[in-house]
Amino acid sequence: MPELPEVESVVRDLHRAGLVGREIQELTVRWPRTLDRPSVEEARVRLRGARIADVRRRGKFIILDLSTGESLLVHLRMTGQIDLQLASREPDPHHHLLLALDHGEELRFRDTRKFGRFYLVAHPDEIVGDLGPEPIDPAFTLEQFRTMMRGRRGTIKPLLLNQSFVAGLGNIYVDEALFRAHIHPERRADTLTEQELVVLFGAMRDVLVEGIENRGTTLGEASTNYLSVAGRRGNNKQNLRVFRRTGHPCPDCGTPIERIIVGQRSSHVCPLCQPK
DNA sequence: ATCGCAGCCTGTACGC
């Protein structure tokens, strides 16, 4: 569920909440699979007394760099959320991992579908080493994108969703970027014209940057939807042009938006603006 | 390299 803009919003909110500098005093894991590695016993020993030196993002991962030199990585997957609450407050039944901090606070990981994962590692590259470039990093150039696309015989949408190709795009922002570039999601990557490539590169960045400016996309009211720290909603839904807008008029030509399946993922397209 | 599928989980929406 959370993609690059949502994860970026969580990281910014954690900074705002003053997470950097805080001390981790205890780890509690209530759903064992939430901690991918190491074992709970091992992690408790290594986390106790560590301070949070920095909070940053790589792709869809949140990285907590620790004073010990190690890093704690979090992937929210579909329904993961981070809460910062007083330890005295009763945790939610969906809080599966708790990090007791100083000042009587707790960082709590809430995740209805239980797909989210924590990784405590000596170096983040153990987890994020295979990720592709950051799409909104100024160091990521059109030239580089062009080279990466060369010779890719696969379908464009699954390729953009592949985190080792580019890091951070998910179903929402891929559909939005392809629509803005007027490219059908089933196009073969190496058949894009130079012009299409240029427009797609810009569209990809635009939808992500706008997503961040709007603090992410929260789709509905349900507890399974994206929320940032302390239940904060994102405002980017109003910015979506095709995603989950089946039957609504295309903002460019008025034709009803269609929902199709591409690479086993639901996809939203304007049949006129995005011809095959 | 690329594709398709099962699996990991729970909640929600919708048709009857």
Add this chain to the structure above:
DNA sequence: TGCGTACAGGCTGCGA
């Protein structure tokens, strides 16, 4: 209201 079904924004491992 209840029941069955389909569906959900991610990712991994497997076989082809």
